[in-house]
Amino acid sequence: MAESMCRTLRDGSLEGEQAPALTIKDITASPFGFHVFSHVLSQLSSFILASKSQSRGIVIVAFSRSPSFYVDLLKRRGIDVNSSHKWIQILDCYSDPLGWKYQLMGSGNCMDVSHETPSNLSRVCKDVKDLDKLYSMILELGKGLVGQGKDRFSVAIDSVNEMLRHASTPTVAGLLSNLRSHEQISSIFWLLHSDLHEVKVTSALEYLSSVVASVEPLHQTAGGKRGDLENLSLLEQNIGKGKLQVRFKRRNGRVRVVNEGFHIDQSNSNFTSVLSEDGLVNQINQSLLPKVSVECSLSLTHTITCTHAHVHPQDSSVTALIFL
Numbered sequence: 001m002a003e004s005m006c007r008t009l010r011d012g013s014l015e016g017e018q019a020p021a022l023t024i025k026d027i028t029a030s031p032f033g034f035h036v037f038s039h040v041l042s043q044l045s046s047f048i049l050a051s052k053s054q055s056r057g058i059v060i061v062a063f064s065r066s067p068s069f070y071v072d073l074l075k076r077r078g079i080d081v082n083s084s085h086k087w088i089q090i091l092d093c094y095s096d097p098l099g100w101k102y103q104l105m106g107s108g109n110c111m112d113v114s115h116e117t118p119s120n121l122s123r124v125c126k127d128v129k130d131l132d133k134l135y136s137m138i139l140e141l142g143k144g145l146v147g148q149g150k151d152r153f154s155v156a157i158d159s160v161n162e163m164l165r166h167a168s169t170p171t172v173a174g175l176l177s178n179l180r181s182h183e184q185i186s187s188i189f190w191l192l193h194s195d196l197h198e199v200k201v202t203s204a205l206e207y208l209s210s211v212v213a214s215v216e217p218l219h220q221t222a223g224g225k226r227g228d229l230e231n232l233s234l235l236e237q238n239i240g241k242g243k244l245q246v247r248f249k250r251r252n253g254r255v256r257v258v259n260e261g262f263h264i265d266q267s268n269s270n271f272t273s274v275l276s277e278d279g280l281v282n283q284i285n286q287s288l289l290p291k292v293s294v295e296c297s298l299s300l301t302h303t304i305t306c307t308h309a310h311v312h313p314q315d316s317s318v319t320a321l322i323f324l
Contacts, residue, residue, distance in 0.1 A: 002246075002262070004258075006040055008020050008210070008248070009040065009189060010055075012055060012187050013152075019179075019185045020187045021180050022187075022190075023189075023192055023212045024189065024192065024213045025214055025215065026191075026193060026194065027195045028193075030242045034064075034191060036262075037189070040189055041058075041060070042073070042074065044187075045077075049079065054186045055153055057087045057153040057154070059091060059145075059155050061093060061134075063093045063097070063163070064158050064159040066094050067095075071084070071121065074088075085121055089142070089144065091134075096124055097125070097126075097127075097128045102126050123141060131171055153184065153185065153186060154188065155187075156188075160205060164197065164201065170204075173205065173208060176188070190205075211248055215243075216244075216245060217243070218241045242264075243262070244261070245257065245259050246260070
């Protein structure tokens with residue numbers, strides 16, 4: 001369902017509603033969250049360039065990669081960046097996040113590194129701890145792309161973890177909530193390495209999201225319950241592969257959860273959805289489900305024995321092959 005969440009961001013927000021927000025989270029056992037983030041960024045950029053998105057531009061808040069990295073990324077994905085200054089801006093929180101290089105340059109003890117980033121696309125943030133200033137800079141860059149009217153722009157944050165290093169969870173959550181509520185923001189998405197924080201932190205960020213995409217390993221290891229050789233075999237099977245569980249929160253309050261397999265092309269780091277929710281992932285899930293025998297007494301003289309019943313942990317229904 002990678003394409004479904006991309007379309008959700010593409011369609012943007014309805015009048016009077018908050019912008020759709022996507023949390024992409026991964027874990028150490030399946031560290032492919034950035035590949036999913038890059039895929040979503042590329043897809044949304046393509047929609048914007050083709051005028052198929054509510055958004056007319058995008059602001060990348062770059063904590064974990066340099067602005068030049070994102071320019072090269074879009075080029076590798078076949079996206080025309082010749083006119084990128086008209087639809088993309090990068091808030092550089094990577095090069096000098098605490099302003100140390102800027103201070104050293106002032107004292108003559110540090111070389112100017114501005115040539116490392118495209119100046120017409122990026123602006124350096126020299127104090128990532130000041131989230132009020134960060135918020136203002138995001139809006140300023142976005143409005144510089146779409147103007148002060150009704151046109152909207154999207155926001156992509158490549159590492160909420162870096163934000164949480166310098167600010168409290170309520171402060172970071174407040175920034176994300178304010179961005180979602182701004183009338184000129186069409187959509188927002190961010191990346192979170194979830195096992196670096198307590199559950200209450202990840203839960204708070206997921207609560208703000210209308211879509212949560214969880215990157216999980218295709219095969220789970222069992223720690224001490226299995227031998228090291230078997231765990232090593234499972235780890236090898238997980239290389240470049242995984243499951244993407246996407247949870248959509250609908251406007252009526254209902255939640256829809258779908259699963260999809262993915263494959264990472266190690267040569268060029270492309271993320272590819274290889275399975276639908278009815279494909280191999282569900283077959284794998286079925287193979288992992290416990291097989292139980294259910295005995296149903298219909299009367300004093302008739303008994304039906306059901307074997308090979310697959311019981312899904314989240315489904316109260318039972319699909320069984322019945323032998324009379």
